[in-house]
Amino acid sequence: MANENVIEMINVTKRFGNFVANDKINLELRKGEIHALLGENGAGKSTLMNILSGLLEPTEGEVHVKGKLEKIDSPSKAANLGIGMVHQHFMLVDAFTVTENIILGSETTKGLSLDLKTAKEKIIELSEKYGLAVEPDSYIRDISVGQQQRVEILKTLYRGADILIFDEPTAVLTPAEILELMDILRNLVKEGKSIILITHKLDEIRAVADRITVIRRGKSIETVELGDKSNKELAEMMVGRSVSFITPKGPATPKEIVLDIQDLKVKEARGAFAVKGLSLQVHAGEIVGIAGIDGNGQTELIKALTGLMKTDSGKIFLKGKNITNQRPRKITEQSVGHVPEDRHRYGLVLQMTVAENMALQTYYKEPLSKYGFLDYNKINAKARELMEEFDVRGAGELIPAASLSGGNQQKAIIAREIDRDPDLLIVSQPTRGLDVGAIEYIHKRLIQARDEGKAVLVVSFELDEILNVSDRILVIHDGKIQGEVTPETTNKQELGILMVGGNINEQ
Template sequence: MEEYVIEMLNIRKEFSGFVANDNITLQLKKGEIHALLGENGAGKSTLMNVLFGLYQPEAGEIKVKGESVNITDPNVANDLGIGMVHQHFMLVDTFTVTENIILGKETSKGGVIDIKTAEEEVRKISERYGLAVDPQAKISDISVGMQQRVEILKTLYRGAEILIFDEPTAVLTPQEIKELIQILKTLINEGKSIILITHKLKEIMEVCDRVTVIRKGKGIGTVNVSETNPTDLASLMVGREVTFKTEKTEAKPTSDVLLINDLVVKDSRGVEAVRGLNLNVRAGEIVGIAGVDGNGQSELIEAITGLRKADKGSIKLNNKEILNLPPRKITESGLAHIPQDRHKHGLVLNYSVGENMVLQTYYQKPFSRSGIMNFKQIFDKARSLISEFDVRTPSEFTPARALSGGNQQKAIIGREVDRNPDILIAAQPTRGLDVGAIEFIHQRLIDQRDNGKAVLLISFELEEIMNVSDRIAVIYEGEIVAVVDPKETTEQELGLLMAGSKRQEAGEETNV
């Protein structure tokens, strides 16, 4: 019989009567990448948090290399050679890479932390696995992709042989995803075993050996990746056939809703991130912005929504100047915003789901009268939106932080779409969502368009931009360098434009 390095047998986990894992079995072979696939809120992260010792199961057995174990906390997991790279990184921004890695496992000389020896050890591990991390860099100064590598280093520094990755590509750019996949392959070649939680079927097909599917807390089965395909996996995950191509009629745009002229916005270092940008979005259309991360997208969104002061230019919403107005004034002018960072700008995590549903409208009737909150109205509204947008939550009173990332996103989208805005700014709206939820969100964006509203979609997923947009504006070094029709371009041409090629050059290269 083939030895499994991890066996989770009939695991059951409940939260106040809500069954998150209903007798699930998962078995990991040595030297394999094993995908754990399921919808948002299906119980994937809960199952892995049980394995890592963050939760204790109500029933079931865990075996490591054939021996039954009781993993009471993450320290026990670490001692058993199990490490976890969480979806939301657990790093201290003001610490260096090395300080974060050794935190809780410091070595000292003469009563003083031996940082130099630790830095050398971190450097050796980084080079061995091709992680290319500077041990002396401060976390606040490095990219999201590099921060993830620090989390990987942290597990390797503690001697992990079994690594759990929770949605590792949810916050990465396409280039960083390619680099991560190479890192995963290197880890396997070095004798590690990996459990990969992901929604992205392409990644499963590219890098995984087997996949275990769970749906609504129940195990559906385990299949060999070589014997399946994305369509079958999507059906197993969602329980119905999923359409990968978004069906939509031809757009019928009318007048400008959003008009941006000569916009200049500086980043936090005082460098111009948006440089004389011009863009328009009309009622009845979806305009997608395609670009490599770091070309001014974040600063552009923040300037439009009032989260960052612009230095020059004009932003008009329905012919009224909104440049540098307070965010509330801008939202009251008819703008809604699905932020790219749902934790920083989208939710108050310690508030209930219901309270989060009225963050933009809590001071208005019927939710408030003479400064007094009407919680019955607030939670009645929340129940309606939870049902309409399929937010998987035990109740409207559940804290937002207890929801899966995808269900947090659906709550934000429900809140913003329900306000019936003239323009919806959707920044990475499907980041971290499963295929069923992506299909649902794309349809909501198209519904907004078909109801005569304007939609500005910012996404690093070229497939999403091509699939949903009626026009695509390519951003490069803070400027719109081309506007193309998705029906008349290719992902290759878009990629070249995003890298700075002019339209004619890009077209010539795609025809070679």
């Protein structure tokens, strides 16, 4: 084959007003390879892939598909060219079944009615061929995040895609689901597909990628073979400086109890108990990490602590004061900061500006408002200050929060919550979707909060993160604390045993 590249992007530039998101980027995808696109949050990776998938048009540059110059001006044009994109935030309809979501927009009909039988047969055939087990009649709202992702992949395959783009596919998956996804990617390539994988998780790139193109601040830096660079070198190419994977911290000096949870029980949405008599304490001046497999009560625990969900029994004390079942604002006003696991549903109002989002907890107080009137000059100035301090990258504080990359949205929420100087900081999945440079920064800020005498509770599925920042680690299993360990004396294997309900003393 004279030209083995299925995609060639040549000098692709994308401007939004004065902001250059992509600056003369070059990218080649070979047939049958997994090509990783590596870069910091806001480096321009998603913008570039949105151009390839027809969601955006380039300001300048050319895109060649299978050797032919193409103008990809819509997602349907991309689909006709065999290009499909699995987005970081899934585009699924909760109230529809798996089958209805997969065929949406490319329905098979029999006369005037939908031919669901044929569609279902095709879906089952595709899911068996690629190892994507799904239940065609289940509703999206009833299936796990990992299964929802499979539905997204099947959606692209159903439309005949042979070039697949995955945008941060593991950001919301558990460790077990990540391993399954890696197998799925390998299967897809075996069957002749070509894949572009956007990620900044270096271990995942090591597991599946053939080549890597690094993008930094909108420019393509270099394309390298996987075996040619160490993780440290890749991280330096990505952020333009040397990065530490382990955040240095001195020993904790815990003081008085700030958060005291006693025998807490919380029901999940369908009425079954998700938190089953859980007790824990967090002291001022320490970071307590909660490790566990997704779905073991973490979400309900955090929602109960922050007033987003009612508890059934048990008590929550903040500095000795009972705050059980109080309203969210009443809790935050008692010096509680909350970085939620779902930044879109609970962390931001996406249509509002970055500045308005950064003022969400304090807009009704001086100096941001006076006599009930908002002072937008002060709101915007405060946001600019926080964006600079926390390195939130985007085209300024007046753009909608939806325009920021996922990692920059996360930094904006963390900036808002840490800036309020809370006594208790509750952080759920703090670095979900963040690059190594941003992870290093967030971990430093959490340790700094601890050193300033704050009580910090961190919930994370990332065991490296839990081991890195915690002073004490509590493992949650089936709504209860399964065990307590310290980072110095434990390892991932021990945590894994506790996470599935085992006992490490019986080894």
